[in-house]
Amino acid sequence: FFLIDDDHIAFVIADVSGKGVPAALFMVIAKTLIKDRALSGEYSPAKILSSVNEQLCEGNEAELFVTVWLAVIEISTGKGKAANAGHEHPTLKRANGKYELIEYRHSPAVATMEGMKFREHDFELFPGDSVFVYTDGVPEATDANNVLFGNERMLEALNKYPDADQETILRNVKATVDAFVGSAPQFDDLTMLGFKYNGNGAQKPEADKE
Numbered sequence: 001f002f003l004i005d006d007d008h009i010a011f012v013i014a015d016v017s018g019k020g021v022p023a024a025l026f027m028v029i030a031k032t033l034i035k036d037r038a039l040s041g042e043y044s045p046a047k048i049l050s051s052v053n054e055q056l057c058e059g060n061e062a063e064l065f066v067t068v069w070l071a072v073i074e075i076s077t078g079k080g081k082a083a084n085a086g087h088e089h090p091t092l093k094r095a096n097g098k099y100e101l102i103e104y105r106h107s108p109a110v111a112t113m114e115g116m117k118f119r120e121h122d123f124e125l126f127p128g129d130s131v132f133v134y135t136d137g138v139p140e141a142t143d144a145n146n147v148l149f150g151n152e153r154m155l156e157a158l159n160k161y162p163d164a165d166q167e168t169i170l171r172n173v174k175a176t177v178d179a180f181v182g183s184a185p186q187f188d189d190l191t192m193l194g195f196k197y198n199g200n201g202a203q204k205p206e207a208d209k210e
Contacts (some may be wrong), residue, residue, distance in 0.1 A: 001195065002035060007075050010038050013193050015069045015087065015135040017109075025063045030056060030110065034070065045070040045083035046120035049110055052120075056111035065109040069133050071123075078125035078197055083118045085110045088136055089156065090153075095128025099158040101151060127199025132158055134168070137190035141177050144184045149177055166194040 001011045012034055016027040033052040042048050049070060056066070067087040073080035082090070086109035093099040108120040125131070136155075141149040157176035161168060170192050176188065 001193065002038075004041075004043070008043060008072055010035075010070065010072050011131070011133070011193060011195060012068065012070045013087065013135065013191060014132045015137075016064060016066050016191075016193070017100045018062070018064050022062055023064060026056075026062070026111075027066065029033075030066045030068070032130075034068070036108050038072065043072050043081070044106075044120060045072055045081050046118040049085055049107075051117065052112060053110045057114045058110055058182050063161050065111040067109045071131075073125065073197070078127075078129070078199065080119050080123050080125065081120050082123060083120050084109060084187065085118055086112075088134055088139065091132045091155070093130040093132075095126060095160055096163075098162055099130070099132060100153055101155070123182055123202045125197035127197065130162075130166070130169075130194065130196040132173075132192065132194045134193070135189065135191040137186070137188040138173065138177060138192065140188060141181050141190065142184060149180050153180065154179060166196055170194050 001009060014027065014030060016023045026075040030052060035046060035054055037048045037051050049068060056148060069082065069087040071080050071082035071091060085107045089101045089103045090101045092102050104121055105119065106115060119168050138151055138154055139151050154173065157173045160172055172191060
């Protein structure tokens with residue numbers, strides 16, 4: 001996550017296809033392009049991803065692609081826009097509520113095709129609301145019997161201490177996944193980002209990543 005200006009903050013989580021050095025470099029380039037486009041003054045996640053998509057498609061002989069969830073939030077009001085390019089569904093917890101999956105139609109992943117347009121969704125956060133986003137390494141973690149951890153177990157872990165600080169929530173999800181998989185080998189990285197909107201433009205959202 002990063003500040004675009006004094007009143008706008010961007011949250012992004014992404015996952016690249018493939019493994020090894022080429023995939024890692026592709027991810028670094030994608031995140032750099034996203035940040036650079038946002039810092040140029042573009043507040044629309046859909047337009048940011050469209051621009052990045054065109055740049056990543058150039059010379060992409062390895063045919064790599066990146067799934068991305070990107071949100072830009074106006075800190076003073078809690079109003080925001082989000083675009084989901086083939087990524088896992090985000091979760092939202094309203095103040096004094098529980099985490100729930102927010103499911104809406106995805107756009108394709110970034111760098112799959114030139115000229116791609118991305119869908120954008122408006123949302124509003126109120127004081128005390130929290131958002132948790134993650135890569136597929138969380139729900140697709142498997143135990144020794146090849147059983148998936150799944151979204152249901154993930155939500156149970158999130159809602160064990162839903163009002164804890166973001167670091168505690170993320171550590172609890174990680175510990176729950178680790179206990180579930182045991183010694184079974186995993187083939188995907190596990191990345192999570194949680195943030196809480198505190199309200200009041202004088203404060204910044206509380207955020208943490210694992």
